[in-house]
Amino acid sequence: MQPAFWVLDLMARYQVNQKLSVNLNIRNALDSSYFAGMRDFGRVQYTWGAPRSVTASVRYDF
Structure with missing residues (x-):
């Protein structure tokens, strides 16, 4: 069993004008090592x- 941990995700959005926006997403910003899951099929x-x-993404609304 692993100890408790935190995973930090960040999101920023900039609205350039009424129709154009830019997004930036960072998942696991601190680059932490952790076990995401455990399966047992006769072994661990x-x-x-x-x-x-x-x-990064860009969105333009027509």
């Missing part, structure tokens, strides 16, 4: 949590 298997990832 551990799955590592996702590493830091960054996603």
Whole structure:
């Protein structure tokens, strides 16, 4: 069993004008190592949590 932990996700959005916006998402911003799950199929298997990832997007409304 692992101790308690925190995973920090961040999101920022900038509204350029009425129709255009830009988004930035950062998942696991501190790049923490942790076990995301455990499965038991006759043996114990551990799955590592996702590493830091960054996603940027642009949205334009017509």
